[in-house]
Amino acid sequence: MAKPLRTKRFIYMAWLAQLVLSFSLYSLFWWQNQHILHTQKHNQIAQQIAQLQAQADTVLESFAAFQSRQAFPQDKSIRPFAELLLSRNPHIYCLQTVQRITHAEVAGLESTMRAAGYRGFKVHDFDYEKTRKTTALKVRDVHFPIVFMAPLPREAEDVLGLDVNAVHFLSPQLQNSGNQVKAWSTGPFRLIEGEIAYGITIPVYQLGGQKPDASWPLYAGLVIKANSLMPQLQDLAPGWQVSMDYIGSVTAQQKQLFKITSPGELFWIAKLLPTIEMVSVIASDSQPFELRTRQQLSWRSWLGMVPLMMLSFLLLVLLLALRWQHSERLRRITVQRHKNQLHRWATQDRLTRCANRQNFDQRMTLASQSGVPFTLAYLDLNYFKPINDQYGHLAGDAVLVEVAQRLRRSVRSQDLVARWGGDEFAILVVGLSDNERCAALRQALLDALAPPFIWQSQSLTLSASIGIASYPAEADSVSELLQLADQRMYRHKTAMRNREIEI
Numbered sequence: 001m002a003k004p005l006r007t008k009r010f011i012y013m014a015w016l017a018q019l020v021l022s023f024s025l026y027s028l029f030w031w032q033n034q035h036i037l038h039t040q041k042h043n044q045i046a047q048q049i050a051q052l053q054a055q056a057d058t059v060l061e062s063f064a065a066f067q068s069r070q071a072f073p074q075d076k077s078i079r080p081f082a083e084l085l086l087s088r089n090p091h092i093y094c095l096q097t098v099q100r101i102t103h104a105e106v107a108g109l110e111s112t113m114r115a116a117g118y119r120g121f122k123v124h125d126f127d128y129e130k131t132r133k134t135t136a137l138k139v140r141d142v143h144f145p146i147v148f149m150a151p152l153p154r155e156a157e158d159v160l161g162l163d164v165n166a167v168h169f170l171s172p173q174l175q176n177s178g179n180q181v182k183a184w185s186t187g188p189f190r191l192i193e194g195e196i197a198y199g200i201t202i203p204v205y206q207l208g209g210q211k212p213d214a215s216w217p218l219y220a221g222l223v224i225k226a227n228s229l230m231p232q233l234q235d236l237a238p239g240w241q242v243s244m245d246y247i248g249s250v251t252a253q254q255k256q257l258f259k260i261t262s263p264g265e266l267f268w269i270a271k272l273l274p275t276i277e278m279v280s281v282i283a284s285d286s287q288p289f290e291l292r293t294r295q296q297l298s299w300r301s302w303l304g305m306v307p308l309m310m311l312s313f314l315l316l317v318l319l320l321a322l323r324w325q326h327s328e329r330l331r332r333i334t335v336q337r338h339k340n341q342l343h344r345w346a347t348q349d350r351l352t353r354c355a356n357r358q359n360f361d362q363r364m365t366l367a368s369q370s371g372v373p374f375t376l377a378y379l380d381l382n383y384f385k386p387i388n389d390q391y392g393h394l395a396g397d398a399v400l401v402e403v404a405q406r407l408r409r410s411v412r413s414q415d416l417v418a419r420w421g422g423d424e425f426a427i428l429v430v431g432l433s434d435n436e437r438c439a440a441l442r443q444a445l446l447d448a449l450a451p452p453f454i455w456q457s458q459s460l461t462l463s464a465s466i467g468i469a470s471y472p473a474e475a476d477s478v479s480e481l482l483q484l485a486d487q488r489m490y491r492h493k494t495a496m497r498n499r500e501i502e503i
Contacts, residue, residue: 007325007328007329008322008325011318011321011322011325014321015314015317015318015321018314018317019314022310022314023307023310026306026307026310027302030301030302031274034276034295034297034301035276038276038278038293038295039278041236041237041240041293042278042280042291042293043280045231045242045291045293046280046282046283046291048231049229049244049282049289049291050282050283050284052091052224052228052229053224053229053282053284053286053287053289054284055089055091056089056091056092056200056222056224056287057183057200057284057286057287059085059089059092059095059222060095060183060200060202060220060221060222061183061202062085063081063082063085063095063220063222064202064203064204064205064220065205066078066081067097067204067218067220068204068205078097078148078150079148079150082095082148082150083150083151086150086151090228091224091225091228091229092222092223092224092228093191093197093222093223093224093225093228094149094150094151094222094223095148095149095150095220095221095222096146096148096149096159096199096220096221096222096223097146097147097148097149097204097218097219097220097221098144098145098146098147098164098201098218098219098220098221099144099145099147099217099218099219100142100143100144100216100217100218100219101142101143101144101145102141102142102143103139103140103141103142103143106123106137106143106145109123109145109147110122110123110161113147113160113161118160121160121161122161123137123143123145123161123163124136124137124158124161124162124163124166125137125138125162125163125166126158126162126163126166126167128166128167128168128189132192133158134158134162135166137163138166140163140165142165143163143165144163144164144165144219145161145162145163145164146159146160146161146162146164147160147161148160153193158192159192170186170199181203182202182285182286183200183201183202183285183286184200184201184202184248184286185198185199185200185201185246185248185286185287185288186198186199186200186201187246187248187249187254187255188226188246188254188255188256188257189254191223191225195225195226195227196225196226196227196254196257196258197223197224197225197226198223198224198226198246198257198287199221199222199223199224200221200222200224200286200287201219201220201221202219202220202221202286203216203218203219203220204216204217204218204219204220226244226257226258227258229244229257229258230242230258230260231260233260233262236260236262237262237295237298237301238262238263238264238298238300239262239264239295239296239297239298240261240262240264240293240294240295241259241260241261241262241293241294241295241296242258242259242260242291242292242293243256243257243258243259243260243291243292243293244256244257244258244259244282244289244290244291244292245257245289245290245292246288246289246290247281247288247289247290248287248288248289257289264296264298273296273297273298273299273302274297275294275295275296275297276294276295276297277292277293277294277295278292278293278294279291279292279293346358346359347359349404349418349419351397351400351401351419352400352401352403352404352419353404354404354407354408354417354418354419354425355416355417355418355419356418356419357418357419357420357421357426359416359418360416360418360420360426360428361478363416363428364376364428364478364481365478367428367430367471368471368472368477368478372430372431373430373431373432373470373471373472373473374428374429374430374431374432374470374471375428375429375432375437375438375441375468375469375470375471376426376427376428376429376468376469376470376471376481376482376485377426377427377429377441377442377445377466377467377468377485378420378424378425378426378466378467378468378469378482378485378486378488378489379407379424379425379426379427379445379464379465379466379489380423380424380464380465380489380493381403381423381424381425381449381462381463381464382462382463382464382465382493382496383461383462383463384396384399384423384462385423387399387460387462391455391456391458391460395455395456395458395460398453398455399453399455399460399462400419400423402453403425403449404417404419404425406448406449407425407427407445407448409448410444410445410447410448411427411429411441412429414430415427415428415429415430416428425464427441427445429441432470434470438468438470441468442466442468445464445466446463446464446466449462449463449464450463463496465489465490465492465493465496466488466489466492467484467485467486467487467488467489467490467491467492468485468488469481469484469485469488
């Protein structure tokens with residue numbers, strides 16, 4: 001059975017190696033495919049954001065260009081245009097105009113704005129860090145109040161008149177925009193309403209051109225809320241995380257514009273699979289932001305029809321291999337049974353299951369060649385022919401089977417009992433050579449055959465003539481031993497007929 005077990009072990013090991021190799025190759029393909037899909041989704045999100053930012057740049061430049069042709073204030077003409085731009089670009093939260101004035105011009109601007117319909121207009125500061133409420137205007141050489149805003153919700157009315165210099169992240173924005181004469185964005189900040197947003201400012205090229213101190217009288221600006229740039233959660237696969245960070249100014253207090261996460265699988269399950277991360281800069285000169293995506297791969301994406309089909313195929317291969325191994329095992333068992341049967345036919349008597357004459361001769365030859373002493377007992381049954389003639393061959397066969405069983409019980413397991421032919425038997429007793437033990441053996445055999453044999457309620461009696469000879473004490477060869485045992489058996493038979501006792 002060792003060979004079938006080794007074959008089955010080899011089949012299992014080969015199948016396991018094939019399973020590991022197949023799923024390793026699939027996992028590699030799956031990883032590459034997931035990386036490609038992640039890259040495509042990342043680029044798609046980046047392109048969408050870049051497109052919205054480009055639209056914001058266009059809107060801002062259009063709004064600034066429109067104001068450059070107006071003699072401020074012309075609110076009645078500016079507001080409809082601003083609302084038109086906002087309606088066509090819903091991702092823009094508001095449009096604003098900032099005017100540069102000296103401290104001596106504050107009162108005049110307040111009067112002009114109130115006359116234009118903004119009755120509560122007042123230039124003021126704003127406590128962004130603590131109270132997030134308006135405060136009294138501090139004296140500065142130059143102020144940059146917000147003089148226009150569209151739309152103007154009630155919660156943002158206090159924004160009008162706000163001096164941009166009072167807010168730490170808005171003043172550098174104006175300075176950079178004015179010095180470089182281009183649009184410039186702030187870092188993320190929290191609106192009065194509580195949402196995160198960022199702003200863009202551009203100088204308005206009008207009203208006498210550029211000042212000697214490289215400042216501009218008007219600045220156009222807009223505000224974009226973070227949620228208007230966020231991708232929709234339903235568009236993200238489970239385990240996705242998308243964030244957008246400001247990379248323009250190192251002094252910006254807040255860097256992150258937004259961060260959203262799509263719910264994934266359980267934490268300990270998700271940790272078993274790798275993650276994919278990708279970072280890219282949004283293609284915009286005026287809005288320096290960086291997009292970062294991270295995806296925790298899930299078992300849902302790994303599982304599917306392909307691994308199921310692979311597993312089914314490998315299971316089929318395993319079953320076929322085991323079926324083949326089982327068939328081979330049955331074939332080997334059948335062949336071995338045939339060999340054993342042929343061996344039994346060649347070495348056993350079919351009726352009594354004792355050794356046959358050929359097997360007995362071989363065993364005696366081997367024993368003589370090995371130099372081990374042994375004794376041969378040769379038996380010839382008496383009164384067997386009358387039983388066979390009177391009761392039939394079935395009765396005779398039954399008696400022969402019973403005789404063989406009694407003889408095997410009378411000797412040791414290592415001794416050999418053989419049917420010599422017809423009603424003759426021979427016994428090979430290893431290690432027995434002295435006369436006393438040989439006499440005991442003959443008596444034991446006679447006692448074994450003395451009880452009657454029962455055949456279909458009939459009591460049958462027979463006896464045996466026995467000739468015993470020992471090797472090498474009484475014979476120099478196997479042939480001499482056989483001849484001596486045969487002679488003694490006939491002497492015993494003659495003595496029994498004459499009712500003599502042989503000593």
